[in-house]
Amino acid sequence: MFVATSAFLAYHVLHRTILCTLAKIPGPRIFALTSWRLAIEDFKGSRTRKIQEIHVKYGPVVRIGPREVSFNSLSALRKIYGAGSGFERTDFYRMFDVYGKENMFTFGPVQQHAERKKMLSHAYSKSSMIKGEQAAMIQDKARQYMQLLESEPGSTSEMFSTLHFFSLDAITDFVYGKYGSTQAVSGSQGDRALLNDILDPARRKLSWFAVHFPAFTKWLYTRVNLMERLVKPLLPMKKPLTYTGIRTHALQAWQQFYREAKQNWSKCTSNHVMGLLWSHHKNQGGSLDDLDIASECADHLLAGIDTTSDTLMFLTWALSLTRNRRFQDKLAEEVSSISEEACDDFGVPTPEACASLPYLDAIIKETLRVYAPLPASEPRVLRQDINIDGYMIPADTVVSMEPYSLHRNAEIFEEPLEFNPDRWLGDGKKVAEMKKWWWAFSSGGRMCIGMHLAMAEMTTLVSAIYRKYITNVRPGSENKTPAITSRFEMFYDESFEEIEDSSFKEIRSRDVSDYKYSV
Numbered sequence: 009m010f011v012a013t014s015a016f017l018a019y020h021v022l023h024r025t026i027l028c029t030l031a032k033i034p035g036p037r038i039f040a041l042t043s044w045r046l047a048i049e050d051f052k053g054s055r056t057r058k059i060q061e062i063h064v065k066y067g068p069v070v071r072i073g074p075r076e077v078s079f080n081s082l083s084a085l086r087k088i089y090g091a092g093s094g095f096e097r098t099d100f101y102r103m104f105d106v107y108g109k110e111n112m113f114t115f116g117p118v119q120q121h122a123e124r125k126k127m128l129s130h131a132y133s134k135s136s137m138i139k140g141e142q143a144a145m146i147q148d149k150a151r152q153y154m155q156l157l158e159s160e161p162g163s164t165s166e167m168f169s170t171l172h173f174f175s176l177d178a179i180t181d182f183v184y185g186k187y188g189s190t191q192a193v194s195g196s197q198g199d200r201a202l203l204n205d206i207l208d209p210a211r212r213k214l215s216w217f218a219v220h221f222p223a224f225t226k227w228l229y230t231r232v233n234l235m236e237r238l239v240k241p242l243l244p245m246k247k248p249l250t251y252t253g254i255r256t257h258a259l260q261a262w263q264q265f266y267r268e269a270k271q272n273w274s275k276c277t278s279n280h281v282m283g284l285l286w287s288h289h290k291n292q293g294g295s296l297d298d299l300d301i302a303s304e305c306a307d308h309l310l311a312g313i314d315t316t317s318d319t320l321m322f323l324t325w326a327l328s329l330t331r332n333r334r335f336q337d338k339l340a341e342e343v344s345s346i347s348e349e350a351c352d353d354f355g356v357p358t359p360e361a362c363a364s365l366p367y368l369d370a371i372i373k374e375t376l377r378v379y380a381p382l383p384a385s386e387p388r389v390l391r392q393d394i395n396i397d398g399y400m401i402p403a404d405t406v407v408s409m410e411p412y413s414l415h416r417n418a419e420i421f422e423e424p425l426e427f428n429p430d431r432w433l434g435d436g437k438k439v440a441e442m443k444k445w446w447w448a449f450s451s452g453g454r455m456c457i458g459m460h461l462a463m464a465e466m467t468t469l470v471s472a473i474y475r476k477y478i479t480n481v482r483p484g485s486e487n488k489t490p491a492i493t494s495r496f497e498m499f500y501d502e503s504f505e506e507i508e509d510s511s512f513k514e515i516r517s518r519d520v521s522d523y524k525y526s527v
């Protein structure tokens with residue numbers, strides 16, 4: 009028995025490290041031998057940084073698991089994530105199913121995904137975001153945010169929360185209309201409380217268990233009564249779980265709309281994602297069931313909160329650092345040049361007026377380069393063999409690339425760790441090359457559908473803020489970096505040694521320079 013086990017293990021080691029097709033790919037041996045080695049990095053919250061370290065050491069193609077390869081080249085980017093590549097999302101994404109149902113984000117097969125995306129692409133187009141109803145909605149949310157800064161001066165030191173309120177209010181309005189639109193910015197304590205469960209750091213641990221032990225994790229959380237009490241010490245995250253409140257809110261919005269739509273469809277408002285899916289369902293003879301629609305909407309809601317507000321938080325923080333004051337000043341000059349006619353009574357510009365400001369665009373690009381809110385690898389599989397960057401990749405091998413590594417290539421981005429928006433306005437040839445490597449919203453068929461919504465929210469709010477205020481890092485916090493949570497990991501500015509809690513900034517009125525909000 010011992011001999012047989014040893015022989016089996018020896019063959020296993022030999023096969024993974026020498027005999028199999030992937031054995032030619034460079035990388036640390038231990039990662040090739042067992043997928044648990046990368047799982048340890050996931051647990052420590054250092055996966056993305058570790059993969060970058062491996063790329064720096066071994067080159068643009070590295071093996072990071074027995075059947076997993078990471079790339080960091082433009083040729084691989086086109087092959088894996090280019091339009092029509094045929095690559096599918098892996099099962100990793102199933103942890104984002106909502107109410108037990110797949111949605112656009114979690115579908116594997118290309119066809120199934122494309123059909124769903126087609127239903128919604130128009131609603132998310134750039135023209136819909138900068139003109140008409142949705143543009144007015146975004147401008148209105150930005151106005152409410154500016155009013156909040158005035159009516160709750162203490163809130164200026166809580167940018168992390170207030171920016172979450174802003175993105176929550178915008179996405180709930182966009183997805184659910186009056187049926188689920190929240191009023192967190194304008195003061196609803198119940199709506200503000202929806203964000204509480206995402207602040208719990210245990211959500212990183214829960215993600216790890218959900219990916220590495222999916223069945224066990226599901227089993228743990230579905231226990232009731234005595235068993236629930238018995239398994240309590242084993243739970244990776246205490247209840248309520250991440251987004252529990254938000255998911256419940258989303259389901260209630262859907263149920264209210266569904267009741268009305270069934271009774272009298274013609275009286276329902278349908279200028280929102282939920283209404284669009286429902287009318288599609290009615291016209292196509294019921295291709296979606298109730299939970300399909302509820303799951304799709306909830307996924308867009310969840311995708312549209314942290315991404316936008318985390319980016320806004322890093323952007324305002326980076327501009328608040330003393331060493332970056334020159335960038336803030338240039339931005340202020342640009343946004344101050346927006347004409348009064350393009351602004352509402354409160355001085356908040358239209359999304360259209362903010363959509364073509366080159367310096368603001370450079371600042372957002374640079375923020376998303378250095379502080380991408382989704383910096384980790386995006387795993388994909390192909391159901392047939394393929395050659396990528398000179399290596400034969402067998403069918404069903406997991407391949408991935410990460411914005412984090414692409415954005416830190418020192419050959420493309422000089423001093424890659426430095427926040428420098430001016431790099432996007434320099435030599436045209438260099439800028440064109442940088443744009444090819446810039447991958448914050450992914451690419452191809454699976455590219456972020458919410459990009460134009462996020463851009464309209466960010467450009468409008470940032471313009472409104474810097475037309476009126478100067479932002480500074482609060483005294484005592486100059487050497488601290490804010491941090492965000494993304495999947496299993498925390499991300500922050502690595503040139504800082506200390507991590508700050510969320511209250512890091514002070515904000516000063518541009519017009520009354522000696523006035524300070526209380527912080």
Ligand code: HEM
Nearest residue numbers: 112113308311312315316386448449450454456457458462
């Ligand atoms: C700064 C803001 C945002 C960034 C940087 C961002 C980034 C991304 C990235 C990188 C992906 C691909 C992820 C992967 O394949 O692993 C993605 C997909 C997606 N994003 Fe965003 N996102 C942002 C805002 C939004 C917003 C506001 C929404 C609102 C609905 C949204 C909805 C989605 C959806 C539904 C997908 C899946 C698309 C598909 O599979 O075709 N995102 N996003």
